[in-house]
Amino acid sequence: MKAATLFGGLLSAAVAHGSDIFYQGGTVISFNSNTSNLDILREADLHISGDRISGIYGANETITPPSNATVVNATGMIISPGFIDSHHHLWQTAYKTLASNTSLAEYFQRYGEYGPAVQNFHAEDTYLGQLTGCLELLHEGTTTVLDHAHGDFSDETTDAAVDATFECGVRAYYAHAIHPLPNNYTWDMQTDKLRSLAQDERFNSTGLVQLGLAYDFFSNAPAANVTELWNITRDNNLSVITTHFLGGPWGDVNSPVRFHEYDMLNHSTPVVFSHASFMTKEDANLLRETDQYICTTAESEFHYGHDHPHAHNIQDQAALGIDTHFTYSSSMVTQARLWLQSLRAPQYLEVLEDWEIPRNNPMSVYQAFHLITRAGALALRRDDIGIIAPGAKADIVTFRGDTPNMLGWEDPVAAVILHSNTGDIDDVLVNGQYVKRGGKLMYADYASLSRRFLESSKRIKSIWNNMDWPRLEGIFNNISPYADADVIDTQRGDGSGYYAQNGALQR
Numbered sequence: 001m002k003a004a005t006l007f008g009g010l011l012s013a014a015v016a017h018g019s020d021i022f023y024q025g026g027t028v029i030s031f032n033s034n035t036s037n038l039d040i041l042r043e044a045d046l047h048i049s050g051d052r053i054s055g056i057y058g059a060n061e062t063i064t065p066p067s068n069a070t071v072v073n074a075t076g077m078i079i080s081p082g083f084i085d086s087h088h089h090l091w092q093t094a095y096k097t098l099a100s101n102t103s104l105a106e107y108f109q110r111y112g113e114y115g116p117a118v119q120n121f122h123a124e125d126t127y128l129g130q131l132t133g134c135l136e137l138l139h140e141g142t143t144t145v146l147d148h149a150h151g152d153f154s155d156e157t158t159d160a161a162v163d164a165t166f167e168c169g170v171r172a173y174y175a176h177a178i179h180p181l182p183n184n185y186t187w188d189m190q191t192d193k194l195r196s197l198a199q200d201e202r203f204n205s206t207g208l209v210q211l212g213l214a215y216d217f218f219s220n221a222p223a224a225n226v227t228e229l230w231n232i233t234r235d236n237n238l239s240v241i242t243t244h245f246l247g248g249p250w251g252d253v254n255s256p257v258r259f260h261e262y263d264m265l266n267h268s269t270p271v272v273f274s275h276a277s278f279m280t281k282e283d284a285n286l287l288r289e290t291d292q293y294i295c296t297t298a299e300s301e302f303h304y305g306h307d308h309p310h311a312h313n314i315q316d317q318a319a320l321g322i323d324t325h326f327t328y329s330s331s332m333v334t335q336a337r338l339w340l341q342s343l344r345a346p347q348y349l350e351v352l353e354d355w356e357i358p359r360n361n362p363m364s365v366y367q368a369f370h371l372i373t374r375a376g377a378l379a380l381r382r383d384d385i386g387i388i389a390p391g392a393k394a395d396i397v398t399f400r401g402d403t404p405n406m407l408g409w410e411d412p413v414a415a416v417i418l419h420s421n422t423g424d425i426d427d428v429l430v431n432g433q434y435v436k437r438g439g440k441l442m443y444a445d446y447a448s449l450s451r452r453f454l455e456s457s458k459r460i461k462s463i464w465n466n467m468d469w470p471r472l473e474g475i476f477n478n479i480s481p482y483a484d485a486d487v488i489d490t491q492r493g494d495g496s497g498y499y500a501q502n503g504a505l506q507r
Contacts, residue, residue, distance in 0.1 A: 021047075023077075026075065026077045026078065027043075027044065027079065031374065031388055031392075038366065041058050049432075051394055051431040053392050053393075078409075080399065082385070082396060083373060084319065085146065086379050089324055091149065102303075113177065113179055139330075139428075141331075142332050143171055143395035143396075143397070149161055158193055173380060174209055177216075178191060179215075217254075218254050241264070241270070243272075256282075257286065265290040270381045279310050287317040293317050296320055297335070298342060319378075369416065406420060426438060
């Protein structure tokens with residue numbers, strides 16, 4: 001299942017059959033494989049042939065586009081590699097705005113894989129949520145996603161999610177979740193389904209969608225179960241393993257140390273540890289030794305309260321992701337911007353607390369850009385995505401440079417990370433194919449899809465809004481006690497500042 005990753009052999013692959021696209025006169029954020037750094041090429045031309053980048057030509061090079069090429073005037077535009085989202089649950093779109101004030105503990109109770117979704121999501125709901133979730137990614141400029149697909153409550157919902165993923169046009173790593181569900185979908189049924197998916201001819205070494213494994217019980221499952229999953233992974237050449245790891249008060253489960261005990265780190269299969277909030281020094285050292293990555297989902301970890309007090313210590317083995325797009329947007333640029341500023345702040349404070357004045361900025365926009373492009377590719381052990389270089393996959397995002405918020409830019413990376421928004425995105429290509437063009441998604445019948453999705457979402461929201469949710473009491477997962485965080489209120493008075501679902505202020 002694993003796609004080819006050797007960069008040296010990419011250029012010859014660029015002659016693959018397909019249509020040619022030629023962007024003229026844009027500013028290209030290209031990648032120099034000799035220095036492993038970005039090269040900014042101004043007034044440059046970008047030639048896409050089939051699914052690959054065929055050539056990049058500077059302002060002093062005179063190149064005539066192929067006669068069959070679609071020629072695009074890119075004057076004043078920024079041409080960026082597509083963004084890579086290294087952790088997401090795409091099936092959950094129907095919940096959008098329900099969880100604006102939730103916590104991670106409430107998420108487990110209400111919105112996750114072990115809540116009421118198992119009984120209430122039909123295959124059609126899963127299909128519509130997965131498809132609209134994928135299209136939201138493309139709209140925001142994300143071209144590759146690692147989907148921890150834990151909405152697979154049955155063979156039917158699994159098939160629905162898989163079908164939607166293939167339909168949408170995003171480059172995806174579909175990590176099929178194996179989990180102890182509160183229904184009759186047993187371990188054997190789930191592992192049989194994973195084996196069946198591995199034989200699905202749509203999953204192949206050159207396809208846009210790759211198959212992986214998602215599993216969250218490496219620390220406390222019977223050893224025979226872990227061995228079975230590892231054998232499935234190796235026997236079927238699955239492309240990735242992903243797992244949730246928090247540590248600290250959340251529990252030391254699925255840590256790199258635990259994986260190392262099973263000898264599952266130092267292999268060709270990439271392992272992505274989502275969140276890694278309270279990782280230890282030993283965990284970090286193992287990641288470096290085995291070249292495995294964490295995925296920080298910055299906004300999620302602020303929103304839900306995972307926190308990430310140790311993540312700054314392992315940014316050299318880190319990428320960024322979204323997690324749950326039903327609670328905030330799917331913009332990877334937003335994640336990079338938020339994470340950049342949140343990493344800068346404590347480094348400044350460390351100097352200021354000594355009554356000294358920092359003379360430098362501790363983290364550059366280029367580092368933030370790396371986390372949503374090449375770092376995501378390296379986490380998946382891919383050298384041909386997350387970059388613009390001859391022979392790389394043609395996963396491209398173009399930004400208009402003449403909008404009010406972008407006007408006057410000089411540094412294209414700074415413009416993308418600190419000034420752009422989704423409205424500036426003009427074109428998005430995945431594998432050399434337009435999925436968004438001229439600011440519009442290319443999905444054939446989005447209006448009809450939207451109507452179907454809204455009907456599904458309305459039904460789901462009605463069920464959730466009428467549920468009587470018990471207060472969380474006692475001990476979380478037999479590890480740590482529940483407690484209340486202090487509430488922040490921006491209005492004077494005795495109330496909390498929270499609103500009920502009907503909009504009435506709860507005072």
